[in-house]
Amino acid sequence: MNIPLIIVLLYIFALFALSMHARRLAAKGSEDFLLAGRKLTTPLVAVTITGLAIGGASTIGVAEQAYNVGLAAGWYNVAWGAGAIIMGLAAAAKYRSLNVTTVPELFEKYYDTKGRIICVIGQITIQLVITALQCVSGGAILASLLPQIFTFQSGMLTSTILFVGITFIGGMMGAGFTNLLNIALIYVGIIAATLISIFSQGGIANVAAQLPAEIPYFHLTDGLGWVVIIGWFAVMITQVMSLQATVQISCSAKDAKTARNGIVLGGLLMIPIGFLSALMGIVARTIFPDISATLALPQVIMSLNPFIAGITLAALWAAGISTGCNLLLGSATLFSQDIYKRFINPSVSDKNFYIVTKVCVAILGIFSYIAALTVVAIVKTLLVALSLTTAFTIVILFTVFAPGLCRKNSAFYTTLVGIIVLVLWQFVPAIRVVPHVIYLEWIVCLITFLIIPVFDKNPVATIAATEALEN
Known part of the structure; x- marks a missing residue:
């Protein structure tokens, strides 16, 4: 019996069930699809922003870096969390009160049309690059989880199909509901796998004894240095204030207070996952010293109990899926709202606009997969794009x-x-x-x-x- 396969299939079934439930709760208008009818509660805002942040870069990408530099790689998630907390306190309520849908819309509202055009080009480019990274991390996970079924490329394709399908069905409300499952699964899976993998190697002391002495694996900062870490904080605090996906989540909250509280809570939820993923990357270096860094974390987990392995790898896959859904919806919103409705067909009916947006989800998902075929280093590529x-x-x-x-x-x-x-x-x-x-x-x-x-x-x-x- 292939326990990991059964767990992944159950997870896929649960995601689609939650997306269908979300679709039934929301009407079929464009605002319901793009902004959940502006009805997201504090918990749904929190898990949605956390799901956006805890993607392939925050798990597989962090473990990939920790494999080479140590625990310092975990600061990536702290930076993301700090950015979300600052955004929640300083800007989330304001975004909700402005009653806009996209960042380019805000640019034209207060500046001019050419400002909107250049903004939408930049925002779509950024989000498609980050979405492509979720395809990469999903491919790495499935290739390690089920090597008899998936290659790295077919794993990427399957991951893309899944987050396109979930987004197509449920929209923003679907992202909120599926992230309730995703975040719970991520926490349970990664905590369990971290503890079990460390104990299986005889504890932290034994792990440290097997690592190259010239690399400060268990120092909080020396593996990367403060210059790099501060750079991460600069990038994350910058991007979370203006990335379409984060702004769209704020605008989907039921009111300004909910937007603020949900984003701050989400920022707090992001922080622990980075150092847990980094610890598993360090353990991977002791067990598989010559493996590709990208495949390090999945391979460590596959050496554990089949049930724990299945839960954890499903959790890591959930990380990429949750991020991919939010980013894909953001990109589709940008194209349909700021290009199609603004310049191609301003008088489009709400029904047809809803259809156009869903078609954009599918088309942009294909572009993301094509872009994923050229991505090499997850965290490095992400930070440059952001x-x-x-x-x-x-x-x-x-x-x-x-x-x-x-x-x-x-x-x-x-x-x-x-x-x-x-x-x-x-x-x-x-x-x-x-x-x-x-x-x-x-x-x-x-x-x-x-x-x-x-x-x-x-x-x-x-x-x-x-x-x-x-x-």
Whole structure:
């Protein structure tokens, strides 16, 4: 009897059942599909933002890094959690009160049309890259869990089909309900596997004795250094403030207080998983010293009791699925709302808009799988992609807190400069004068935003003035 296979099949059945239940609870209009009818409760907001964060990079990716550098890799999740807590306290309630659907919509509402266009291009690119990473982690898990059935490539394809299917059926409400299962499964599976894998090797002391002495595996920071860790915090705090997927979750809450409390609670839930995954990556180094780092964590778990192995690998697969669902829905929202409805068919009926959005889910899922075939290092690729959110965050922060410095062209040119910096960083090594691209993004984008008022004298409408007109 193949116990891991049975557990995975039961998990798939449960996900689709929850998605169907969510579909029955929500009406079939576009707002219900994209924003759960703006009815998400605090627990659903919390597990949805946690499910977005705890994906392949936060589990497989962290273990992959810990295999080489040690416990310091776990700070990745702490950075994500810190970003979510700050976003919850500072911005989640404001996003909910603005009553918008997408970040590009906000850009046009307070700036101009070209700002919306460049924002939607950047946001879709970022989210498709991150979605592709979930395909990669899903392929690694299934290839290790069921090697007699899945190759790495077919595992990626299966993972893509699953999160496309769940998103297609349930939308945002479906993401909320399935993440109740996903987060519970992730916690139970990873905690159990971490403890059992350590005890099976005779405890922490025995594990440490088998590791290369020249690498500080059990030091909290030395494996990476504070420069890298602070860079992670800079990236995560930046991206969580303006990534479409996080903003969309805030906008789906039933009110501003729910958005704030749910995002903060979600940030707290994210933190422990990173160090637990890092510990398993370290154990993997002692058991399989010559294996590919990407496959390290799945292989360690497969050496455990079949039932625990099945639960844990299903949990790791759940991590990628939960993130993929949220990101795919965000990307589909961007295309349908900010491209199709805004520029192609502004008078589209709600029924047809709902259909277009679901078609976008399927098409963008295919693009994500194709992109996944080119991804190599999970965490490194993710951090570079997320750095582009710097421009979006700067624009939003000034819009909310310092509107007097905002001009009609601020959103467009700040985002354009952010894209140029990222491209140059990739292809012109001479500009890498700082440890990570996020630092250069902040410096250049902030200077750009502050210089624009010298040349552009057209102020933007403040949020207070816009809300007064709408009311």
